[in-house]
Amino acid sequence: MFKILSEQEIAPAVHRLVVAAPRIAAARQPGQFVIVRAAEGAERIPLTIADADSAAGTITLIVQAVGDGTRRIIEQARAGSLRDVAGPLGRPTEIERFGNVACVGGGVGTAVLFPLAKALAAAGNAVTAIIGGRSKGLVILHQEMAEFCRQVLVTTEDGSMGIKGFVTAALAELLAAPADSAQRPAAVYAVGPVPMMRAVAEQTRPAGIRTIVSLNPIMVDGTGMCGGCRVTVGGQIRFACVDGPEFDGHAVDYAELSSRQNAYLDPRCKLDEQLAASQKKGSRA
């Protein structure tokens, strides 16, 4: 059992949990994640460690409760504890001193971005954060980011906060700055929905700006055992759980990743369809 020390809804359906997990808090580095199993019989769900306090023995998780599995995590957290929390998993972010870095977060991806941006800033980089959401209420962590970023640009699709439009528009402005200006990033970190990460990678590709994305494929064990989280990077199969979750944004096969992410949206219908079709064809019973 992992005790919940606090639970707070920071945006609609987005919750911040502080979990007592001393070993994970001590071992964790930015970019790593945990696998959470809310209760007996629940799914194993990967969640980025948004922050940690090794002295207090706590980790912070940010959960968007949109599916059955994530809703169950919140339900259990409100009841006081989570059954299983395993980690820290994945490779830590390779933190380098690039100079100017742009950190681009879309929706709850900003929670994944947060520890990377914090570590990059701590390593002496000048970080510009670009945080997007559909509307004002869905923009998270902009105040926390402002504590260590040189600037925080907020974009919303409906214009209810910051710049109206997508994160890519704000990034385009930075990329258009002269090569030696304080605006122009030497590296870009992008975390968010797959179409967003793909769009960012396409923006930075012509100039060859190093672009790192953090991927969130479907995962089961998180320790390399199942290969369910495999992604194609540079034509090679890589496991997000042991080789990632961060990869070269210019080498990822995003179409395949998107397709694999929707595998379980409605598996049952598919079987019924197939069985009906094969019975029609008179195949053996």
Add this chain to the structure above:
Amino acid sequence: MADPTENRSLTPKERLAIGRVAMPQQDPAARVTNFSEVNLGLEESAAVMEARRCLMCKNRPCVAGCPVGVRIPEFLEQVAQGNFATAAEILYGDNALPAIAGRVCPQERQCEEVCVRGKKGQSVAIGWLERFIADWSAAHGFTAAAAKPAATGYRVAVVGSGPGGLTAAGELAKRGHDVTIFEALHDSGGVLRYGIPEFRLPKRIVDAEVAGLVSLGVKIEFNVVVGKTITVPDMLKDFDACFIANGAGLPVFLNVPGENLKGVYSANEYLTRVNLMGAWKGSQSSTPIARGATAVVFGGGNTAMDSVRTARRLGSQRAVLAYRRGRAEMPARAEEVAHAEEEGIEFMFLVAPVEILGDAQGWVRAVKLQRMELGEPDASGRRRPVVVPGSDFELPAELVIVAVGTKANPLLTRTCPQLALNPWGNIIADENHMTSIPGVFAGGDIVRGGATVILAMGDGKEAAGRIDQYLRQNKTPRR
């Protein structure tokens, strides 16, 4: 009930006259619709009769054929006389997990292969008798753990609660050491839990074996991924020795186009979803699983067999096992092959995958295969399959499972660079099961590559003895 004196009086001729018992099993038509165990176990009278088939030969090749050295003739003699409790004492003295070994060991390549009785007819059904005694013990409350031994004051860490780790933990606890198992997953058993399906090894058996260890004083800490949560050097600060049995690792894929289509699984993922996460329970489980009217499984080992039989039970009307060599080269246990055939599994030999084909939504719709023929023997001694040019053909399939082996998991070894590895990333252990770090021992698949449950158990048993020796010679007890 058997007459206790009758067994001794049997002449070899009388023993030879008894035919091998048949294992009662669930009807194939019924069992493909459920996940209950296929083999139902022997009745007492049948077990006694079967044990009497043992010739009590002098050479006892069966004992040497057993990776954990069970005193087979001794325990069979007790079974033949109806002394099941005495048989259990002998069996549990040599093998900590007989209910598991009796079900999953490839007996036909071990004890039963070398059985002298087999040279004159069929071998004694040693595996079934082992299972019989284990199940009898469970039903009659017989426990192997008599008195808890005096504590030695040594602390030993075991990495992984699979067959190797459980066996080592049991043997170490019996010697009075304070044992803690660190398990990466949320439940115990390793491959016994996530890999081997319920219909072959009911999880209540694993639960019972683990409960037995806990009653011996073994502690299990779940959700500890050694190499991530803690490292081997961390463990050595708190423990006097450690046994690494973290098992097989990353699944190997086929390296053909289309492998990342939806509906294509590694056997590890497929079986983990079904077994560990309970997807076999259907809507009662929160873990989804793809199903298909036709399933194709690549591989020829026990994992491939478990996968294809699971797919059949989850609704595949046509379940095909595609193997690139021939029937004789299949590494799977003979009994599983027989059971699979009874269940209507279709075997396709001498075929290899060329490509996996998908539909517009990214789901698998077919596999493209090519025919193979057997050429010269390869490094493993098995004849190497070679492609028959121009023999490509398509097989429609909505579910594809890849069961062609695993490679070493790097999680533990990456954070313990002092640990010597072979070129494949497996830990190197010496004849005492000790690694390049003094006090750190290793066994099972992380040392052997992909092997069997019983070989891991054999390593665990032997390593426990060596660890015991190491502690007494090199370490001071903690109190």
